[in-house]
Amino acid sequence: MLAVLSSPRSIGIPTHSFTTSDRGTYNISSVKSILVDPKYAGSRDTTGETLIPPNLREFAGTFAADLHEALGIKVTVSVAYTPQPDSIFLSIDDRPLYKYASGEASAEGYTFEVTNSGVAVHGASSLGVWWATRSLLQQSIISQGAIPLGRAIDVPGWKTRGMMLDAGRHYYPPEVC
Numbered sequence: 001m002l003a004v005l006s007s008p009r010s011i012g013i014p015t016h017s018f019t020t021s022d023r024g025t026y027n028i029s030s031v032k033s034i035l036v037d038p039k040y041a042g043s044r045d046t047t048g049e050t051l052i053p054p055n056l057r058e059f060a061g062t063f064a065a066d067l068h069e070a071l072g073i074k075v076t077v078s079v080a081y082t083p084q085p086d087s088i089f090l091s092i093d094d095r096p097l098y099k100y101a102s103g104e105a106s107a108e109g110y111t112f113e114v115t116n117s118g119v120a121v122h123g124a125s126s127l128g129v130w131w132a133t134r135s136l137l138q139q140s141i142i143s144q145g146a147i148p149l150g151r152a153i154d155v156p157g158w159k160t161r162g163m164m165l166d167a168g169r170h171y172y173p174p175e176v177c
Helices: 056-071 126-142
Strands: 004-007 017-027 033-036 076-079 087-092 110-115 118-123 146-154
Touching: 033 056, 056 076, 056 087, 056 126, 087 126, 110 126, 118 126, 126 146
Parallel strands: 033 076, 033 087, 087 118
Antiparallel strands: 004 017, 017 146, 110 118, 110 146
């Protein structure tokens, strides 16, 4: 029986819902490749404000360069229909899981799952996958490469983000921030 611990927030930036298992960690330095789901490799998010947004394959190349620069990990980028051992698999989730606080669908949401054989990322769009790679980099740095096994689901609360919320005129519970 797998025991699951749930924490409302993982330690790190950004804070997001992360459910961990008690079975250990995955060392990000074990990653040998980034695999892009060929079904979505050319997918671009056209719902945002970016004039010429990168596609999923282009985001994967940037992520590979960032892994090398930030953590010294050299990986290849290729396509595959399913996750493989010691890989980070990038795909797009067809299910509309991700919504802003207003209830409107968000292209920026994502889910990533860390197992003892690698990481699988599913975004609402290629932009959602991009934000997941940012969280993976941050968590890898904070945890010194040992990412807890588990699953994170994250979506921004607001379509347009800024520096402050006007808490003087409207109360915002801690979960919103």
